[in-house]
Amino acid sequence: MVSTPKERGFFFPAEWHPHEATWITFPYNDHSWQGGKLAQMYPEYFALIKAISLGEKVKINVNNVALKDFILGELLKYQIDPQQIELFIRPTNDAWCRDHGPAFLIKNGSPERLLIDWGYNAWGGKYPPFDDDDRIPQAIAKDLGVACQSPGIIMEGGSVEFNGKGTVLTSRSCLLNPNRNPHLTQAHIENYLQEYYGVDQVLWVSDGIVGDDTDGHIDDTVRFVNEDTVITMVEPNVADDNHAVLAQNLQELREMRLLDGRPLKIIEIPMPDAVVIDEFRAPGSYANFYISNAAVIVPTFHCPQDSIALEILSTLFIDRPVIGLSAREIIWGQGSFHCLTQQEPKAVL
Incomplete structure (x- = not known):
């Protein structure tokens, strides 16, 4: 019988652990950014790449040679150091590397x-085809010469949030949704999380925000900023559709206890103004930040709450700068900076 990663001492580190690199999958067609909006989001996308590249390599899954040539030209345009970029040509479907990319332990x-290859079905089969993206972890494992293990169930990186000290946060609306693993109970899911992410404790909130087609990923609502502190999104406007669900999550967080019995330290951040594009409300949230080596990169949405969120996060991350980058165009694809990225942590020596 093959031993589990946890049994062999492996664990998924917190995002602030030093990175070897960040992986992304380059967007090349318009099924996520419909209505001609793909080209409009590229300036924001390359701004994200540039910000990450200042502190680590950016490794990019690229669908074909023509797309590789396009990217190389854009690196010059946006003054991105090509020495910080590595391009890997392989078939891809979509851009959301947090969910289809590998989990490095x-x-x-x-x-x-150790690389974990969770199954991927595009958030419950919503956006076929997704078979090329599902194969990406195995391809990366082969490229890097890293051992790979497949648990055999559906799991997405945006659905889980880690403190690096044995605790993972997730949401019932996503991981218990029958469109993922209908044959598994909550106890089964918790066992998979513990054994394949190397954690000891699973904490659950109820749901996600309006416009989130992932069925409630945690990376739009609650994030660890250190081992005992989380930020959580709140909606002060009681008439807003997000008010009740975020208030429910907040109450659940207040009742949680860490492994040593401590309550969570909870910092509230107000939601941005509703981001409505072509009559669709996109899932804009400051919680979808990415912690890179060089900076904490926070999506902004051209509203007064941007400065409030950046100020709060700047008081919490004292070891690296907090920067805001516009995500008004990227968010049309129903995800943001954290959804687009997956960290490759450095080994602990």
Whole structure:
């Protein structure tokens, strides 16, 4: 019988753990950014790449050679150091590397890493085809020469949030949705999380925000900023559709206890103004930030709450700058900076 990653001492580190690189999958067709909006989001996308590249390599899954040539030209245009970019040509479907990309596990005191290849079905089969994206973790494992293990169930990186000290946060609306793993109970899901992410505790909130087609990913609502502190999104406007669900999540967070019995320290951040594009409300949220080596990169939406969110996050991350980058065009694809990225952590030596 094959031992689990946890049994072998592997764990998924917190996002603020030093990165070897960040992986992204380059968007090339308009099924996520319909109505001619793909080209409009590229300036924001390359601004994200540039911000990450200042502190680590950016490794990009690229669908074909023509797209590789386009990217190389854009690197010059946006003054991005090409030495910080690595391009890997392989078939891809969509851009959301947080969900279809690999989960890298490390082991204390060892150079060894392990790559977890969760199954991927585009958030319950919503956006076929997704078979090329589902194969990406195995392809990356082969490229890097890293061992790979497949749990055999559906799991998305945006649905889980880690403190690096044995705790994972997730949402019932996503992981218990029958469109993912209908044969599994909550207890089964918790066992998979513990054994394949190397954690000891699973904490659950109820739901996600309006416009989130992932059925409630945690990375739009609650994020760890250190081992015992979370930020959580709140909606002060009681008439807004997000008010009740975020208030429910907040109450649940207040009742949670960490492994040593401590309550969570909870910092509230107000939601941005509703981001409505072509009569569709997109899932704009400051919680979808990405913690890179060089900075905490926060999506902004051209509203007064942008400065409030950046100020709050700047008081919480004291080891690296907090920067805001516009995500008004990217969010039309129903995701933002965290959804687009997946970190490759350094080994712990």
